Amino acid sequence: MVLAWAWAPVQHGVNTLGNWLVASGPVGPFVYGVLNVIFRVVGLHHIVNSLVWFVFGTFTPEQGAAVTGDIHRFFAGDPSAGAFMTGFFPVFMFALPAACLAMYHAAPKDKRAAVAGLFLSLALTTFLTGITEPVEYTFLFLSPLLYSIHALLTGVSMAVCQLLGIKLGFTFSAGLIDYVLSFGLASHPLLMLPVGILWGLIYYFLFRFFIHRFNLTTPGRGEENESASPFINSSRLAAVYLDALGGPGMSQEKVTSLIACAHAHGALAMTTIGTSQEGADVSTVRQIALMSKMAGADLHHIGDTGYMGIALPENIMAYSIAIRGVRHTYTRMARSINR
DSSP: OHHHHHHHHHHHHHHHHHHHHHHTTHHHHHHHHHHHHGGGGTTTTHHOOOOOOOTTTEOOOOOOEEESSSSHHHHHTTTTTTTTTTTTTIIIIIIHHHHHHHHHHHHHHHHHHHHHHHHHHHHHHHHHOHHHHHHHHTTTTTTOOOOOOOHHHHHHHHHHHHHHBBOOSSSSSSSSSHHHTTGGGGGSSGGGHHHHHHHHHHHHHHHHHHHTTTTTOTTTTOOOOOOOGGHHHOTSSEEEEEEETTSSOOHHHHHHHHHHHHHTTTOOOOOOOOOOGSSHHHHHHHHHHHHHHTTSSSSSEEEOOSTTTTHHHHHHHHHHHHOOOOHHHHHHHHHHHTO
């Protein structure tokens, strides 16, 4: 009884929202388009889809019972239906394939062959069937900014199609297959084509601009440090030797990036203290050791500035204690044949 009483105002709010969306002209489709893309991140877009496609709006054909929802009204012959489907066609058939092309062109030339098959299959999938998640998930987590732009432009596409009087429908999604199937019932279906081409150009140039302007990570970009290529572009490498932090030009960010690149190629990373840093004071050596460990180094080397071609013993001790602790250091010393 309590839930039945509590649901009444909720139901009233849902009905009010639905009536507003249907009667709000281009604003309602815009809001719905943005929410649809945002909710798609966690799969909740079907909540709003169910309401606008199957609940909101009523149409009674000349013969038959009244139907509700954008999809049912469209296929029942309602000339005002399709507002919550049409705007997806320019995005799914043109814009997202253009985004795939933009991401392909944004990849370095030596990486394009590796990602060409990926982007071609993604573009064909969304163009033919209207299944967009494979494309969207290539940049959703890597570049949320691009996904936000995509959400906004989807809403704008919904509004533009409503203003132009274009009405299309689908039984599955807004791909080429459903475009052909609904063509006979559509209003101004050919007008969608120039809108789609325009949206494809907008997506292509916006994606190219934002990817390069903000150095966004997309497939083929940011996967490895190009400065590491001279000594990492070999699948047979067992280890990569790097100057430790504090060496000439070796910042924390650069060393961390190079080590990550080595690991991505299946190699170990060894940081080496050279340029006479191994002869510094104990606190400096300890700091270098800790920074190398935080950067992800697998192996550590300390140079030979000191006595008899080895580093100062106190620096070796400080370095070992910094990265492995006192107990391990003393245990290894006790077991060493050189003790």
